[in-house]
Amino acid sequence: MTETTITAEELQASEYFHGHRCPAMPQGLRAGHVAMDWLEVPRARGGGELVAIIETGSHHFSGCFADGVMFATGCTFGKGNLIQNPLGKFALTLYVPKSHQAVRLIPHYERMSQCLTMDFFKLRAQGVPPFDLDPKVTEPLIQDVLTKPWTEIFALQEFEDYPFDPVPDVFEAVQCSLCHELTVKSYAQQFHHQWYCKPCLDGIIHARLAPTV
Ligand SMILES: [Zn+2]
Ligand SMILES: [Zn+2]
Structure with a gap:
């Protein structure tokens, strides 16, 4: 699999959409691209080509992951092809309705738990917003998530016939x-x-x- 590189333009545009620079949003970009590259599908233009299922909940660390997934895959809240299955996990499942294929990417436990011991998360837990953090704290984590081989970040599960019931769009x-x-x-x-x-x-x-x- 050849992984699509996240360009400086994509990172900048996604940070504008997201609102700040942080490591969790680019982790979502990375997950989205790896999933699309693995399945050999382009970014969603409408609501029917792809479905992204995210397992983050609300009001917890690294929830920003979801915005990166949306930006990379084109699966968005508005198009109805982003489903939140709030389990308090950081997995992304990308499903292709046409072929019924899917992949689920889940960050390695060791990496995520190690990240939690870093200053970035300690300061965030103390209530410091990500945009007020010293770049010295944030930048190494962002560079790490953007450049590390994806296999060192995520484990991948493949599904040939993912169980999913599509809901037709209503126009009445x-x-x-x-x-x-x-x-x-x-x-x-x-x-x-x-x-x-x-x-x-x-x-x-x-x-x-x-x-x-
Ligand atoms: Zn963020
Ligand atoms: Zn009424």
Whole structure:
């Protein structure tokens, strides 16, 4: 496999999108490129070519990983081809619906746990934002994640027939009978022959269930 090099332009553009320089975002770039190179697929333009499944959660260290994955693969929140399976892990699974093939990249335990002992993470844990850190603390980690052979960063699992049920895009919408807001049909529900959005229907049902005495 020939790995696509992360150019200075891509790094700069992804840092602009992400908001700051840090090592976790480029680790996501790296994971995204390795996965695409392994599967021999280009970056997603629409929502149907690729699906990225990330296992990071929210409000924990190195969550920035997800932004690098999005930037590299084109699998984004808006296109609906980025799925967060919040397990508190740093794996990326990239799935190709057309061939049903997938790869899962998971950082080596030793490397990730060693990173946690470095000043970068100690200072971050103390509440110092990444953009206020001394570049002497941040830059070696960024260079490391950009230049180390990918096999020293990630382990790779390959799937020939990954279990995944695609959800078709919906192009229909209805008007909620109560709040009158436009609601995508698959998110609306009918009750007594009227369409309702979820909060309005919940409100109606809740009011009916409320004790009357
Ligand atoms: Zn970051
Ligand atoms: Zn409503």
